[in-house]
Structure formats: C-alpha cells, structure tokens
Amino acid sequence: MSTQNTAHPLQGRVAVITGASSGIGEASAEKLAALGAHAVVLARRADRLTDLVARIEKHGGSATAITADVTDRAAVQAAADQVAAERGGADLLLNNAGVMLPAPIEELATDQWQRQIDLNITGLMNVIGAFVPQLVKAACKDGVADLINTSSIAAQNIFPNFAVYSGTKAYVTQLSRHLRVELGPKNVRVSAIEPGIVDTELQEHVTDQGAIDWLEGSKEATEWLTPQDIADTIGFLASLPRRVNFQQVTIMPTGQPY
Ligand code: NDP
Numbered sequence: 001m002s003t004q005n006t007a008h009p010l011q012g013r014v015a016v017i018t019g020a021s022s023g024i025g026e027a028s029a030e031k032l033a034a035l036g037a038h039a040v041v042l043a044r045r046a047d048r049l050t051d052l053v054a055r056i057e058k059h060g061g062s063a064t065a066i067t068a069d070v071t072d073r074a075a076v077q078a079a080a081d082q083v084a085a086e087r088g089g090a091d092l093l094l095n096n097a098g099v100m101l102p103a104p105i106e107e108l109a110t111d112q113w114q115r116q117i118d119l120n121i122t123g124l125m126n127v128i129g130a131f132v133p134q135l136v137k138a139a140c141k142d143g144v145a146d147l148i149n150t151s152s153i154a155a156q157n158i159f160p161n162f163a164v165y166s167g168t169k170a171y172v173t174q175l176s177r178h179l180r181v182e183l184g185p186k187n188v189r190v191s192a193i194e195p196g197i198v199d200t201e202l203q204e205h206v207t208d209q210g211a212i213d214w215l216e217g218s219k220e221a222t223e224w225l226t227p228q229d230i231a232d233t234i235g236f237l238a239s240l241p242r243r244v245n246f247q248q249v250t251i252m253p254t255g256q257p258y
Contacts, residue, residue, distance in 0.1 A: 016090040029041045039061065064087075071119055093131045097119060136188060144187055151193060152195060161210060176191065184245060193230065196252035
C-alpha cells in the first residue's frame with residue numbers, strides 16, 4: 001500500500017471483487033475504485049463487466065474485467081495468476097458471488113440446494129484458495145490486506161424455507177471468524193458482512209411462489225437497503241486504520257424486524 005491520502009485512501013491497492021456484474025459487487029467495485037483502488041471485477045457476464053470497467057474509468061478510476069465462473073477452481077486460479085502477473089497480486093478481496101433459492105425442504109429441490117452449496121460454499125472456497133496467498137504476501141509487505149466475505153442476516157436468524165441458503169451463509173460467517181484468528185496475526189483483516197434485504201437481482205432467481213410472495217410483501221412493507229449502502233460500508237472497512245478489524249457487520253433495513 002502506498003501512502004494514504006484522505007480523498008483516495010485506497011490508492012495503490014488492488015481489490016478483487018467477485019459477483020461484480022450486478023448488485024452489491026458492482027456497487028462495491030465502483031466504491032472501491034472511487035476510493036483509489038484498482039478494481040478487478042469478476043463474474044460470468046462479460047458484457048456487464050465491460051460496461052462496469054468503462055464506467056469506473058469514466059469516473060477517473062481504473063479496473064480490469066475477468067470473466068470466470070467461481071465454481072470452476074481452475075478458472076479462479078487462472079484469474080488469480082492473471083492478477084499476480086498484471087498487478088503484482090491482490091491486497092483486498094470482496095468474496096461476494098452468491099445465489100439464494102429458498103423453498104420448503106420437502107419439495108426436494110435438490111438442484112437448487114446444489115447450486116447454492118456449489119456457489120456460496122465451494123465457489124467461496126475456490127476464491128479463498130486462489131487469493132489468500134496473495135493477501136498474505138501483500139500484508140507481509142505493506143502491513144495490511146483485507147478479506148471481506150459476503151454473508152447474510154440469514155446466518156443468524158431463522159427464515160422459514162430458507163434453510164439451505166441460511167446454512168451456506170452460517171458457513172460463511174463461521175469460516176470468517178476462524179480465518180480472522182488465523183490470518184489476523186499476519187496482518188490480514190477478515191470480516192463477514194451480513195446484510196438484511198438489499199434490492200438486487202438476487203431475488204429475481206427465486207422460483208418458489210411462497211418465497212416470492214414473502215419477498216413482495218417485505219418490499220411493500222419495508223424500504224430495502226440499496227447496493228450502495230453495502231458498498232459504502234465495505235469502503236469504510238477497507239479505509240480504517242490497519243489496527244482496526246470489524247469481525248462481523250450486520251446491516252439491516254431500518255424497518256426489517258429480523
Ligand atoms: P446479485 O444476484 O445481484 O449478484 C450476484 C453476483 O454473483 C452476480 O454478479 C453474478 O454474476 C455473480 N455470480 C453468480 N454465479 C456466479 C458464478 N458461478 N461465478 C461467478 N460469479 C457468479 O445479488 P447480490 O448482489 O444481492 O448478491 C451478492 C451477495 O450478497 C451474495 O452472496 C448474496 O447471498 C449476498 N446477500 C444479498 C442480500 C440481498 O438481499 N440482496 C442479503 C444478504 C446477502 P454473473 O451472473 O454475471 O456470474
């Protein structure tokens with residue numbers, strides 16, 4: 001990390017953001033770039049990433065798009081190798097790609113169970129495996145690096161029919177707590193972000209009618225968070241003095257009770 005300045009506290013840093021083609025990842029990439037980081041934006045939809053890079057550059061930032069499926073371990077490692085070759089490695093990772101497919105367990109929607117486990121757990125671990133060595137190396141050299149995993153309020157609370165999704169997010173939070181203990185002594189800060197409902201494409205993938213009705217009712221009753229709300233929080237965490245590590249950040253819409 002180069003010298004800190006107040007307008008661009010992340011100047012000189014290299015931030016990798018997964019799930020950057022929409023929602024929380026997209027907004028966070030823009031925020032981190034606005035704070036001075038080079039943003040490496042990763043997802044499957046190349047056209048969306050190209051547009052995002054152009055937008056970041058138009059606002060004076062710098063970014064690189066990498067098209068990859070995080071459930072493909074070799075593709076994620078290739079992405080990490082590219083970041084190492086082109087940028088000297090990442091020192092900030094927002095491990096964010098995820099999918100939410102609620103349904104009553106007795107419907108036996110096993111394909112949807114598998115998609116959530118494959119992306120929210122295995123994909124998350126593929127990214128950790130590929131990029132943690134870079135974070136540790138950067139922290140050793142510069143005194144700080146950040147691993148921020150996107151979990152959910154579902155990691156804490158009970159949402160009927162969201163059992164598999166909630167289980168994957170409980171995994172993310174508990175994993176993050178363990179990794180903070182392992183990596184903190186090496187100057188890598190580890191945080192889990194646990195948002196309540198954020199208005200993104202996440203809800204559009206839901207096929208269970210009961211869950212769709214529940215989400216529509218919630219949207220009528222409550223002002224949901226925006227992706228920018230989460231992006232601002234991520235920018236804040238990454239800009240803190242290196243001695244400060246928020247272990248877990250729960251961000252709720254004011255009107256969402258649980
Ligand atoms: P979006 O659906 O808008 O974003 C999901 C992102 O993940 C997209 O960029 C998508 O891009 C990417 N993605 C999906 N599958 C893959 C894959 N196999 N490989 C690489 N990238 C993939 O939803 P959000 O922004 O809301 O979700 C971001 C995270 O926030 C998720 O982990 C979600 O669980 C979590 N979260 C969301 C909340 C909400 O209410 N929205 C609340 C709490 C947590 P592409 O399709 O181009 O690959």
